[in-house]
Amino acid sequence: MAENAAPPPRQPADRPTRSTVRSLLRLRTYAHPIRWFLAGSVTAALLASGAVLLVPLVLGRIVDGPIAHHDLAGLWPLFTLLLVLGLAEAGLFGLRRLLIARPLARVEAAMRGDLYGKLQRLPVAFHDRWPSGQLLSRATSDMYTLRLFLAFPLVFLIVNSLMFLCGTALMLSLDWRLGLITLLPSIPLVLLCTHFEKGYSAASRTAQDQNGDLATVLEESVLGIRILKSFGRQRTMARHFRERADRLRATELRKTWMLADLWAVIVGLPELALGGALALGAVRVAHDELTAGTLVAFLSTALALRWPVESMGWLLAYSNEASTAADRFFDVMDTPEEPAPTERPAPRRRDGIRLTGVRFRYPDAPEDTPDLLRGVDLHIRSGETMALVGATGSGKTTLTTLLPRLYQATAGTITLDGQDIRLLELPELRSRLAVAFEDPILFSATVRENVLMGAPGAGEQALERALAVAQAGFVHQLPLGPDTEVGEQGLSLSGGQRQRLALARAVVGDPEFLVLDDPLSALDVHTEALVEAALREALADTTALVVAHRPSTVMLADRVAVLADGVVLAVGPHAELLESCPQYRELMSGAMEESVTR
């Protein structure tokens, strides 16, 4: 049986330590389609940097030529050349941006699309373990970080390194002694950068994870705003939010200090070396060992190299953040999905739903607790409606989630018309079996879109029939009828209206198998009776499992199954069970009292 447990969000201790480069190299699949644009962008930036490096040579020429020989006429061609170089630099840097902007937006969209698709395919157990804010920040801020990395740091790490090498070669060729002096800081700088990379990488990951935690708190408090307000808990939630925001702030400050230390050294050391080179150069010019023009060319080259050297600080910092974002992206993308079935299912035969020896425990259940389901045997005959009753927490909802394979049973088999559900492709399984849960989740779309989600492609007639079965005539009183937007999570509707739309969504496709988890709990007794009558008619040919808490819902069923202690204790018609099963009697009398007091 397939693993149904996805790994939890990785904590710093158990996260694989991958180098920045290796993490970033994993982006190549996404960068590959735009490789020519990237190459064009690097080429344009290289040519622009080449223009920058030519300027010092022209300056040297000006000093040793026209200026030394008081030749004003000779200045103009060189000035014109300087102007052309300046314009070329500006134009090429602009071209670089133009070349890469659109393709990178495509890469970002593709990565975001893949992440979204993956999140849809991953089992529910994965979503139980990953806080939604963590996933949200991966799909938003991490994607943005990666796009920016491909746009700037990636290009400039290449271009600036080459510019540094060419500039250094140029300086050594102009005067090797001065060149060596300016190169001296490279050794401590490389060591420092290596040290920085390790610390900054860890801090980046912490900050990005804390960002995800913050998004989770924010999301929960926005979604739960009614509860927070009615219990007056805004302050408590605000304190939680502030605490997390403070933690993130502390990490960001730590990162800033690290970067500031690196920056101070990256800027300071080359300045000292440049000062030394200037002093030695001046002495050599005074002793006629060097022309003034060569010294000007040398110093201008050294100044032109300030940007490539100084930018190393933020390029490294940004690359670290991007490598963390890439790790966070691939943490999700690497999570194994349910494997596709390797065998063909047995031929279909009219057999309804059959559960044999089904066991289940949640992946995060404490080790010392017994399995929630400990060998459930149940047969719902073809065309039969079976009610499932049991004490609260006995595992009724859990059992219903096993049928559409939202979770995988840990042992035993479940068959639909004789076909093992593990051998059915998920789309096929879910097109044959529809579900409606007690908590009716709607999406911010129109009523029509929400209902037809249960049967994409179904027409107006199917929509009207489903609305009629669910007694959802109220839809026609809405401002735009079925085309009315229901607002985020359908919150513009009442609980009972949402439940009826969820029920309509479950029955709209006229499914062969239907699983309803207490779908009428929010309805008043009168509406419940109407829905039940319509459902009984609609369910005539459907094999259905209905979780029931109230006797009125039980009445909908042909037979009733009692779930207790992880097994099905008894199965039979309502009246028979009332006679023969004390647990059922007890459950029903409790439920009766509840219905009367409701």
Ligand SMILES: Nc1ncnc2c1ncn2[C@@H]1O[C@H](COP(=O)(O)OP(=O)(O)OP(=O)(O)O)[C@@H](O)[C@H]1O
């Ligand atoms: N995602 C989950 N992860 C871990 N444990 C869970 C999860 N969902 C439910 N449980 C636990 O499984 C047990 C059974 O829950 P379930 O919702 O199936 O009960 P139920 O019989 O439907 O209850 P009720 O009648 O109150 O709706 C509970 O103890 C619950 O805490």
